[in-house]
Amino acid sequence: MTFLIRRIILTIPILLLVTIMVFSLIHLIPGDVATVVLGQEATPQAKIAMRHRLGLDQSLPVQYANWLGNVLHGNLGRSLTDETPVSAEIQQRLPVTGELALASFIVAILIAIPTGIISAVYRGRAVDYLATLFAFLGMSVPGFWLAMLMIILFALKLGWLPSSGYVAFTHDPGANLRAMVLPAVATGVRESAVLMRMMRSSLLEVLGQDYIRTARGKGLALRTVVFAHGLRNALVPVITQSGLLIAGLLGGLVITETLFSIPGFGRLIVTAIFERDFITVQGAVLVSALLVVLVNLLVDILYGVLDPRIRI
C-alpha cells in the first residue's frame, strides 16, 4: 500500500515536468499564433486583440502559471478555433480511442500469445520459422499500407465491412463493431509482432529452467507444464510490453484514425497542432501523459497479481 501511495505521489512531478515541456515546445515554434489562427485577412487590431485575450503579450512564466492555475481548477481552457471547452472535446474522443485501443490490443493479444507459445514450444521447427516470418513482416509493413490493403480487399472488393466511419456503441452496437473490425485488425496485426517475439523469448527462457525440467521429469504432460508452470512466469515481461503498447495506442492511433475517419483522440491533437490551437494541444497532451502514467501504475499492480513474489 505504501508503495502505491509513493507511486502516486511520484507521478505529480512527472506530470508537472510534462506540462512544462509541452508548454515550452509549443512556444518555441516560430510564427505568430494570431497570424495563423486569423489568417491573411485579419486587421492588425484583431490580431492584437487576440494576443491580448490569450495573454500572449505577457511573459512566458506568467502565461504558464496562469494556465497551470486554471488546470488545477479543472479548467483546460477553450479551443482557439471554435471556443469549445477542451475538456468536452477530450471527453467526447477518449472513449472512441479507448475502444479502438482496446480492440486493437485484444487482436494483438489473440494473435501474439498463441503464436508466441507455439513458436517457443516448437522452437526451430517450421511453425516457429513461419511465426518469426510473420512477426518480421508485421514489424516491417507500414501500418497505413496494411490498412489501405485491407480496406481495398474487405470494403471495396468483398463489401463485407464499411471502409470508414464510426458509430457509437450505445447508438448501434452492431454497426459499431463492424466499423471497428478493420481498424482494430490493421493496428492489432502490426502491434502483435513485438508482443509475439516477447512472448516467445520469455517463454523459452522459462522453459529452460530447472523447475520446468523437474515438472517434466515427474511425468506431467507438456501442455500442463507450459500452461500451468511456464506461462504465468513468462507473462511478466509481456505485461510490461502490453502496458507500453496500450499507452502508445491511446495517443498513437492517429494514422488509423485518419485513414478510417474515426473521431479519436490522436486526430484531435494532430488537427490542433496544425491549426496552432495550442490550448487544445496542451490540454490533450496533459491528459495523454496522465493516461501513460496510469497505465504504468496498473502494470505494476498486475505484476503482483501474476507473481505473488513481487510485493507492492
Place this chain on the structure above:
Amino acid sequence: MRISRLVGRVLPLLVIAGIALPASLGHAASPRGPAKASNGTLVIQLNADPPSLDPSYSTALVDRQVLNNLCDKLFDLNARGKIVGDLVQKVTTSKNGKTYTLTLHKGIKFTDGTPLDANAVKFNLDRYRQPASLRALEVQYIQNITVTGKYTLKIALTTPFAPFLSILTDRSGMIVSPKAVQDEGETGFRNNPVCSGPYKFVDRVKADHIDLTANTHYWKKGLPKTKNLVFKIFTDANSALVNLESGELDFIIPPPTALAVLKGQKKFTVVNKSSISYFGIYLNVTAAPLNNRDLRQAIDAAVNRKGLARVVYQNTVRAAWSPFGAGVLGHDKNDIAPKPDVKKAKQLVAKSGISNPTFTLKIASGSTIAQQEAAFIQSNLKLAGITMNIQPEDFGTLLSDGGKHNFQAMDLGWSGRPDPDQNIYDFFVTGSKNNYEAYSNATVDSLLAKARKTLKSSKRRALYDQVMSILHKDVPYVFTYHGNNVFAYSSKLTGFEYVPDGIIRAYRISKK
C-alpha cells in the same frame, strides 16, 4: 481447465486497462455517427477541418464550402462567374458609384423563425465592419447603412469601389440570424450557426464531420434536392478515394495528383477546371541580390511555366503570367505565359553585373508537390546560371516572415477572388498588407487606386493592362500558374454545376 485460470488472469488486464481508463476520464457524450451515404444523404469530403462556421471569423476555403450551403448571400455568382442577385431582388447604383440601394426578396425567414429583412442585413454588415471581424478590410469603405423600408436599404461608401458587389457574393454578403448571434454570443455562434439557407446546422464533431439537414421552409422552391448533407473530413487523399469507391463518400476534392487514377473510371465524374487562384514567387525587391531588376527579369524569363504545369502538376494547373484567372477581368492577353528564354535570361544575368547570383526560396513545409515545384524551378534557373536554394518552413512561419519581409524569395499563392482588384491591390500597392515583396511604385499605386474606383469594365480593364505591363518589367512577383479545381463524384449524382469560385453548391445536387 488450466486455460480458464489464465483467462482469469489476463482478462482483468484487458478490462482494467482498456475500459476503465478512458471511461473514468471521459464518460460523457459519445459522438453519434454521421448519417450514412444513402439516397437521402449526400456525403461530401473536405480535405481539412473548417476552422470557423461563422462568416465573420471564417479563414478558410473549407469554411466557405459549408457556409455556402447554410447561408444565403446578398449576391451570388452564376456558372459563368457573373454576379447575380440572391437575397437581393434589385440593386441600383448611384451615378457617382458611392451609394447602393438594395431591395430584398420579401418574406424570407431564418431557420429560427425570425425575419430576414433590411434590419437583419444592416446588423450583419455592421457586424462585419467591427475591427475584430475578418471581413473588416473587405467592407472598409462602407460609410453607413440606412434602412429605408422593411425590405430596402441604402449603403453609402466613402469612395466608389468597383469590387463592392463582388465582395458581397462571398462571406461578407452572408446574412446570419441577428437573434442567434445575440443569444449565442460572438464566439458561441460559430458552433451553432443559424442562417436562412437551403440547409440548417445539426451537429459537428471536430475534425470528423459536420451534419446538415434540409431547411424545410426554404424560400427557393424545390431546393435543396437532397434531404441531408454531411461534410466528412478526410485529410488523406487515398483514403478519400477508396471511400468514394466504396460509396461512403459521394463527392471528393482530390489533389491534382489523384487525377491519373480517377480518369477512365466509369463510376465517377471528374471535374478539372481552371480556377481563379494564382501561384508564384515573391521576390523581395529590397533584399540583395533580388533588389536588382535585371536579375528579377532573368528569373522571370528562365522559368518554364508550361513545363511546370505538365511535369509537376500533370496539367492540373494552367501556366500563367498574371494574377487574373479565367473569367476575371484582365485575364486574356496579360495572362499568356511566355516561353522560357534561357538565352535572354543569361544576357540579363550578365547585364545585372552579379556574378554567380544566389538566393534562397522559402516554401511551405510538408507538401511534396511544393518541393517538386521548387526543385523544377531550381533546375530552370540553373540553366541561366542562377543558383536557388530551397528552404522549407512551417506555413505559419512563412506568413510571419512574409509580413516582416524576412526572406529573399517566397513561394506563396492566393486563393483568388472574382474581382480583379481583390487579387492585385493588396499585393502590389505600397505598404499594403500582402505586399510581402516590399514593392513600391507610385504609378502602380495610382493606377490600382484609380482602377478600384472605376466602375466601367472597359476603362478598368485598360488600367489593369497598364499595371501588368509595369509588373512584367519590374517583376516583384513571378507569376507561374493558376490552380485547377478538381472534383470527383459518384455517377449517381446529378445537378452539379461548376462555378469558378470553386464552391460546391450542394443544394442543387440530387442523388439517385
